[in-house]
Amino acid sequence: MMNPHTLSLRALLFLGLWHTGRRSFASAPGLQDPPKKIAVVGAGIGGTATAYYLRQEFGPGVKIDVFEPGSVGGRLATVQMGDYEYETGGSVIHPLNLHMKQFIEKLGIPPRKDVPSKMAIFDGRELTFEESDWFIINFIRLLWRYGFSFLRMQMWVESILDKFMRIYQYQQYGYSFTSVERLLHAMGGDEFLTLMNQTLEETMRSEGFSQVFINEIVAPITRVNYGQSVRIDAFVGAVSLAGADSGLWAVDGGNKKVCSGLLYHSKSELIPARVTSISVKVRPSKTGPTSTFYELNYADESGSAHALYDIVIIAAPLHQGKSDITFSGFSPPIPSHYPGRYHQTVSTLVHGTLNMSYLGTSEPASEFTVSDIFTTDSKDSVINSLSSIDPVHIPSGYKRPPASQAKVWKVFSPQPLSQEQLKDMFLSWDSVSETRWLAYPSYRPPHRKTPPFILHDRMYYLSAVEWAASAMEMSAISARNVALLAHHRWHHQVGKINQEDLHTRLRGEL
Template sequence: MNPQTLSLRALLFLGLWHAGRRGLASAPELRDQPKKIAVVGAGIGGTAAAYFLRQEFGAGVKIDVFESGTVGGRLATVKIGDYEYETGGSMIHPLNLHMKHFIEKLGIPPRKEVSSKMAIFDGKELMFEESDWFIVNVFRMLWRYGFNFLRMQMWVESVLDKFMRIYQYQQYGYSFSSVKTLLHAMGGDGFLALMNQTLEETMIGEGFSQIFLNDIVAPITRANYGQSVRIHGFVGAVSLAGADSGLWAVDGGNKRVCSGLLYNSKSELIPARVTSIAVRVRPSKKGTTASFYEVSYVGESGSAHSLYDIVVIATPLHQGKYDITFSGFSPPIPSHYPGHYHQTVSTVVHGLLNTSYLGTAEPASEFTVSDVLTTDSKGSVISSLISLNPVHIPAGYTQPPASQAKVWKVSSSQPLSQEQLQNMFLSWDSVSETRWLAYPAYRSPHRKTPPFILHNRLYYLNAVEWAASAMEMSAISARNVALLAHHRWHGQVGKIDQEDLHTRLRGEL
C-alpha cells in the first residue's frame, strides 16, 4: 500500500472521529449518571481514561485520579545540561489515531524531525550499517535477504489494516469485555492465533528465512521490548510496526499528553498511593441499598478513604508493580495476576562514544549512526544504543557526530557495570540510570489475560498490556473501558461484545 493510501485511510478515520458514535440508533432512556469515579494511575492509560470518562459521563461527575509518583508514569524525561531527554516511551506510529487526536485536541505540536541512521551490532562488529542513500539500502537488503524485508512490510501492513478496525468500532460506541473479544473484533481468529504462537513460528510459517529473523527481526524486538523473537506473534507485529517510517514524538516530551489530558478532563489529581479497595453497601434515599467502592489511600497528609460509584485501575496489578488489597468481593479479586514484567534498564550517558566498541574502523568524525540495534547473541550485553535528541528541538539543531560528546541511551536487561561503561565510552560527564518494569515478559502460548471487568463497576485497564504494551494500546484500552463503564452503568448491553458494526452500517445506508 502506498503512502497516499495510508494518509487517506488515516484521514477517513480522523474525519469520522466525532461524527458517528451516537448515530446508529437512538439511545434508550438513561439512568442517573454516577456522582464519583476514581482512576488509579496517571500514566497515559489513566489520564486517557479520565478524558474519555468525562466524554461519556458529562460534566456532572467528579473524577479523582490517584498517582503516587509523577504524572506520565512510564512516559518520563531526564534533564542533562540545558535540555531534557526522553527516557520512557519514545516513538508513536503515524496511524496511532488516539495519540494524534490527543495532541490536536490539546494543541501540542509534534516534535521536529531529526534525521537518523541505523546499524545492527552482533556483539563484535556492525553487520549492517544504513547508508545515506535509500537505493543503496534497498540493494543491500535484496542482496542479503531477498524480498524478506519487503514481505515483512507487507505482512505488518496487513496486520495494521485489521488493527485499524478498532477505531471504527469505538467511534460508534462499541466496547468489549475482554482482551480476547477486543482482539477478535479487530482481526478475528487470526489475531487470537498470533497470541498463541511465537513471532518466530508465525514468520517462519509465512515463509521468512531464519537468517532474516536473526539479523533483522530480533534486533527490532530487542530494541522495542528487550526480548527475542520468542515473544508472541501479536506483540511481535506491534514491535515491527514500530520500525516503520514516519514515527513521531511530542514536542517537549510525550508525558505532556498525560498532563494535558488530566487538565482537559477537569479531574482532581490526588497525590497518594491507593492501598485497598473494598465493597461497601449504604442505604439510599429511595429506601433501598446501594453499593459503592471504598478506596483507601495514603498521601503526604496520612491515610484517608472515599466512596466511588465506579473505579478504573490504570496501573499493573502484578508482582513488583503495585499492591492493592481487595476486600469484600465475591468471588475474590487477586492482588496480583500471573506473569511478570520484564526489566529494562535505561542508562542515559552524556559522553564520548568509543566507536571501536562497535568493531568499526570508521573514524569517529565520520561515524553518523544514531541508532544501534543488537542481535540476540551471547556477545550482546545491550539491547540497543540510541543517540538521543532533546524533547524540544531548538532552531538550527543538528545531531553532532560521534567524535563529540552527546547523549546516548543504552538499554539493557541488567544495570551496566563500570567496566562495561568504560568499554562503550571513552569519557563521560554524567550517567543517569532508570530501572523500568516497562512491559510484560511475553511468552507463547499466551496465558489467559486478566479481565477488563474485575467486578460490577470495577475495571482494569492494563489487562490490554498482555496483548501488547504501547502508548496507543493504553489509549485504546482507556476508550474501551470508558465505553464499557458507560454501557454497563446504563444497561446498554447491545453495545458490548458485538461484532455486527458493518452489518448495521450497511442496513442504515
C-alpha cells in the same frame, strides 16, 4: 505497501474520529442519573486518557479523582541532562496511532521536529549492517542479502495493521468489549488470537521468512522495542515491527505532556497518593434498595484517608512489583497480583564520547553519523540497543553531533550497566542517569487468558490490554474501551457490548 483504497479509508476514519466526537449520552432521555464520583487509579497515558474519555461519556456533573503517588505520565518520563530534557520512557508513536494524534490536536501540542536518523545492526562484536545516506545503496545491500524479505515483512505488518485499524471505527460508533480476547477478535478474528498463541519466529518462518532475516533484522527490532527475543508471541511481535516503520513521531516537549494535558482537559482532581486497598461497601438508599460503593483507602505524606466511589478504574498493572493494592469483600475474590511478570529494561542515559572500537569498526568517529544501533540476540550482545538521542524540544538550528563529540546516548539493557561496561562503550563521560523500568510484560506464548476488563460490577481494569501488547496507543484504545464499557453498563445498554461481526455491519456506514 498501502493501496489507495486503504489510504482513503484510513483518512475517513481519522476524519470521522476527529469531527464526530462522542455524543453526550449523559443527557439522553431514558437514562438513569450519572454516577456522582469516579476514581481512576494511575496517571500514566492509560489513566489520564481514561479520565478524558470518562468526562466525554458521563458529562460535566460527575466528580473524577485520579490517584497517582508518582509523576503524571507513568512510563512516559523525561530526565534533565545539561541544558536539555531527554525522553527516558516511551519515546515513539506510530503514524497510524489515531488516538494519540487526536490527543495532541485537541491539546494544541505540536509534534517534535524531526531530525533525520540512520541505523546500524551490532552483533556484540562488530557492525553487520550500517545504513547509508543513499536509499539506493541501502536497497541494493538489503536486496543482495535478504531478497525481498523487507518488502514482504512490510506487507505482512500492513495486513495486520489494516485489521487493527477497525477498532477506531467500532469505538467511533460506541461499541465496547468485556475482555482483551473479545476486543482482538473484533479486530482480527481468529487470526489475531492465533498470533497470540505462537511465537513471532514460528509465524514468520511459516510465512516463508528465512532464519537469517529473522535473526539479523527482526530480533534487533523486538530487542529494542520490548527487550525480548523473537520468541515473544506474534501479535506483540507485529506491533513491535510496526514500530520500525517510517514516519514515527514524538511530542514536542516530551510525550508525558499528553498525560498532563488530558488530565487538565478531563477536569479531574489529581490526588497525589498511593491506593492501598479497595473494598465493597453496601449502603441503604433513600429510595429503597441498597446501593453499592467502592471504598478506596489511600496514603500520602500526611497519612491515610479513604473515600467512596460509584465506579473505579484501575489503570496500573496488578502484578508483582507493579502495585500492592489489596481487595476485600469481593466474591469471587480479586487477586492483588495476576499471573505473569513484567520484564525489566534498564534505560541508561550517558552524556559522553562513544568508543568506536566497542563497535568493532575502524570508521573515524567524526564520520560516524549513525543514531540508532540495534543488537542481535547473541551471547556477545550485553545491551539491547544504543541510540544517540535528541532533546524533547529541538532548538532552532539544532544538528545532531557526530560520534567524535560528547552527546547524550541512551542504552537499553536487561541489567544495570557496570562501570567496566561503561568504560568499554565510552571513552569518557560526565553524567549518567539510570532508570529501571518494569516496562512491559514478559511475552511468552502460549497465551494465558488475560485478566478481565471487568473486575467487579462497576470496577474495571484497564491494564489488562498490556498482555496483548504494551504501547501508548494500546493504552489509549483500552481507555476508550473501558470508558465506553463503564458508561454502557451503568445505563444498561447491552446492545453496545460484545457485538459480533461489527466489521460487516458497519462496512457501509463510513
